[in-house]
Amino acid sequence: MKRKSKSSALLILIIAVIGLLAFAGFKGFVLGGWEFKSFDKVITRGLDLQGGVSVLMEIQKDDVTAEELQSAKEHLSLRVNKLGVAETIVATEGPKRIRVDVPGLTNSKEIVDSLVKSGNLSFKGPDGTEILTGSDVKKATAQMNQQNGGYEVGLELNDEGAQKFADATGKYIGQNISIYLDDEEISSARVNSQISGGKASIETHDTLQKNKELAGMINAGALPLPVKEVSVSNVGAELGATAFPNSVKAGIIGVGLVFLFMLFHYRIQGLMANIALTLYITLTLFAFIEVGVTLTLPGIAAFLLTIGVAVDANILTFERTKEELKKGYTVKAAVKKGSEHALSSIVDSNMTTLLASLILYFIGSGAVKGFAITLMIGIIISLFTGLVVTKVLVNLAVESGIINKPSHFGVTLKKGDEKHA
Known part of the structure; x- marks a missing residue:
């Protein structure tokens, strides 16, 4: 019981920190005369977005x-x-x-x-x-x-x-x-x-x-x-005045659909993935500020592409977990085995994309370099959120009892299926 309470408290704390970071990044705030500026005020925009x-x-x-x-x-x-x-x-x-x-x-x-x-x-x-x-x-x-x-x-x-x-x-x-x-x-x-x-x-x-x-x-x-x-x-600034808001709208709609898909298909496990994905988006935009990335239309396209890459890591893990559940493993054992079996596929696919972005960076120029840098940053951060953050959140949810049966993963077992560790 003590461990269950501890896991629940830690899970709530992590979600609260992620929510605070996201709020600070997207909304900004003023505290004691000090302003924490939102992403849209501090991320540098390229010529195609501001003329x-x-x-x-x-x-x-x-x-x-x-x-x-x-x-x-x-x-x-x-x-x-x-x-x-x-x-x-x-x-x-x-x-x-x-x-x-x-x-x-x-x-x-x-x-x-x-x-x-x-x-x-x-x-x-x-x-x-x-x-x-x-x-x-x-x-x-x-x-x-x-x-x-x-x-x-x-x-x-x-x-x-x-x-x-x-x-x-x-x-x-x-x-x-x-x-x-x-x-x-x-x-x-x-x-x-x-x-x-x-x-x-x-x-x-x-x-x-x-x-x-x-x-x-x-x-x-x-x-x-x-x-x-x-x-x-x-x-001209007119292109950016139209293209940037439309790009933001497209991004919001795309991310919203991804969130709905993960919730519908993977249930509570999908909810944990959505929380990790929120952290991924926030950390990536903070990285753009620190590195000094100049955001262009190709850069926005690369950023949205990396969101798909980040989700892909979760899908590989969750599908492996569902397979283990259907074999009759307990929830805890299935989560562990699912992560282990998906690891090599996730690393291989991300390393391939990272290599492609490095080639684009070294042989490309102008907007191509911007696309490559954005892609590289996104891939590196997605590996962290996909392999570490999502895993921690799901494990804490299992230990706290929030996830405790196959239906929480969208899996329905037949009568007579045995569970084993």
């Missing part, structure tokens, strides 16, 4: 290296973000092309003009005096600081730049020298001593990735690569 400008740029140089492509990407990202756009997407396509998606803006000429102009890198003293320009910098590299174990950006200057820098660091000891790209400050560091020899380091006290980005921007400013627009397309 904007998409520009495909191409580097005008043969045999572009991966480092040059990355530097150009970071340089373009910095430029377009100066336009005041919060949700800009800058991604490489192929060996020398970069796509820039700017949501919410319609002036494509202004955007293209901003992207194609040459870079202007400069080092300035605290009084605004220009010390170095991009032509004085040979190379910038992210590296480890041998003294404190942190990361920094190492600079290598040419002969003329080395002399200028030695003079400036001697003058500005104890003060900051700042680096600007297109008149926007990208770094500022204190001068501890005069630096000669043409080599210097910028201590940023930041991660390796951040130091790589800074080095890339310095290299992009120091060695600007000419770029040219290959294609420019304007996407």
Whole structure:
């Protein structure tokens, strides 16, 4: 009796937590002046859902290296973000092309003009005096600081730049020298001593990735690569105004029908699956926010597809359970055997889909990549909810006595069928 009460309490607690998470995600709330925003306010929408400008740029140089492509990407990202756009997407396509998606803006000429102009890198003293320009910098590299174990950006200057820098660091000891790209400050560091020899380091006290980005921007400013627009397309906001609500409606109807099917066909076990599916949808949308997924129409399609994948795992398990019940096993034994027998099929089918999404991600571009990322996130989370959450909920329901006979699974046994463990 004690175990039954404990299982019932735990089951209620889990369902309450899932319900709270779902409510917070879909409705949002305000508590003590702090707002927890709902999904529709924080998930980034792509151009096809809110309109904007998409520009495909191409580097005008043969045999572009991966480092040059990355530097150009970071340089373009910095430029377009100066336009005041919060949700800009800058991604490489192929060996020398970069796509820039700017949501919410319609002036494509202004955007293209901003992207194609040459870079202007400069080092300035605290009084605004220009010390170095991009032509004085040979190379910038992210590296480890041998003294404190942190990361920094190492600079290598040419002969003329080395002399200028030695003079400036001697003058500005104890003060900051700042680096600007297109008149926007990208770094500022204190001068501890005069630096000669043409080599210097910028201590940023930041991660390796951040130091790589800074080095890339310095290299992009120091060695600007000419770029040219290959294609420019304007996407009207009218499409998103119609497509997004319709997609949400289709999703609600589809999920509602799935819930009804699971309840009708699997009874109480189906109810547990619906609770787990609610958690799956909520966790997936939270993951989109954390990962920074930009939701597009193909992404919505992938998300709805993964809901079907998540349900499929439950159906495989439940059908196996029903088979064991028809063989005469007790409810508890049938649930255990059903989970064990369905495990390999669930893992195999999901791994196949995950592999397909990885291939799409690495060989695809643009909307195809978005579809693949959404699919991958959904599959990983569906494995967790299908193999762990549903199993826990059903087992707790069995132990608490909520599920205690075959009819709770939609199974009718003939008279004389024996039960065995």
